[in-house]
Amino acid sequence: MRTAELLRAAHVGAGDEVVVPSYATAATAEAVRDVGALPVFADIDPRSLCLDPASVARAVTVRTVAVVAVPLFGHPADLAALQRAAGGTVLVLDPTDGAEEEGEEEEAQEGIARRRANAAYLDARLTGVTPVTAPGILHRYHSYVVRVPGNGRPDRDAFARALRARGVRCRVPVQTPVHRLPSFRRELWLPETERAAGECLALPVGAATSRRELHRLVAACNALGGLLPAVAA
Template structure:
C-alpha cells in the first residue's frame, strides 16, 4: 500500500471532534497546516484548530461546489500535512485528483464519515435523485446542479444558482418563492473563512460567488409530484431574475 493509501482516513462521522481525533491519530497538530474548504460546514476547519493545527482554505469548483484540486495544489506549503475534503450537498469530492495530489506531496487525506455514523436509506436517496432529475428537466431561468461524469450525487440539498448580481438578486428570488408557498433556503449563508473564528484575508472568488447566488430548493424524499411541480412552476414564473 502506498503512503497516501495508509494515510487516507475516514472519521466516524461529520463532527469536528471525530475529524480532530483522526488528525491527532495521524500526528497532525501544532505547526501543521491542513487544507479545507470554506464553502460548507465549519466542522472541518474547527477540527483542524481542535487538533492544534492551522486550517488553510482553498477555493471550490463553481460547478460542483467541492474543493478545486488546482486550488488545493496552490495552497500546499512545506507545512501542509493533510487535505480535508468534503462531499458538498451530496456531490462527491474529486477524490481521484486529491488522492493523487496527496500522494505526490506525502500528505494525509481525512474525510468525514456518515452523519451520525449511520448510512443513508437507499430508498430515500433514490427518491431524491428522481426528484432532482425532474427538476433538472423542468427548471428554466436558474442554473441547476451539475454532476461530474461518473459521480453519484446524493442530493442532500438541491442547490441552484440564481443568475444576476449575486446576493441581492438571490435574496429577492427567495422571498418571491416564499410568497408562492415554496420555502427555499440559502445554501451557505456565510463562507467559513468569513466567520469570526476563522476570518482571514484569503481570496476565494468562486466560494464568494457561489455563496452569494446559490439557493437550495426542496427535494426531500417526502415531496409529492404535485408539490415538486409547484416548485418548478414557481421558479419558472420568476424567469430567473426578479
C-alpha cells in the same frame, strides 16, 4: 468517522496545516483547530462546489499534512485529483470514509433513491435557475443546490423571497464563507467561493417531498425566470 477523530487517527496536531473548504459550515475548520492544527482555506470548483484541486495545490506548504475533502451537499469530492494536487506526502481525508455508503440500512438507501429521483425531475424541468452538479457524479442530494442568475446576492435573495411568498421552501446553503467569519478571518480572495455564497440557493428534494410540491417549485422558478430586480429593490 467525525473529522476530528479522522485527524487524530492520522496524527495531525500542533504545527500542522490542513487544507479545508471555506464554502461549507465551520465544523471542518473547527475540527482542525480542535486538534491543534491550522485550517488553510482553498477555493471550490464551480461545478461541484467541492474543493478545487488547482486551488488546493496553491494552498499546500511544507507544513501541510492533510486535505479534508468535504462531500458538500452530498456531492462527492474528486479524491484522486485532490491527491495529485496535494502531492504524495499529503493525506486526503474523506469525512464519510466510505462507511456511510456501505453501512446504510435499506430504508436510508430508499431515501437516497427518492432524493435522486426528485432531483432528476427538477433537472429535466427547471429553466429559471441552474442546478449545480458535475457530470457523471452519483450525487446523494442532501441538498439540491442551484445558482440564481443575475447580480449575485441581491437577485438571489429577492428570488428566494419570491419563492417563499409562493409557498416554496428554500434556503441559502452557505450565508458566509468560513474564512470571513470572525473566528477564522483570513485576508483571502476565493472568487468561486464568494460567487457561490452570493448565487446559490437550496431547493427541497427530500424523500418526503411530493410530486405536487415539485411541480409547484418548477412552476414558480420557471415563471420567475431567475431575475427579480423589482423585488430586490
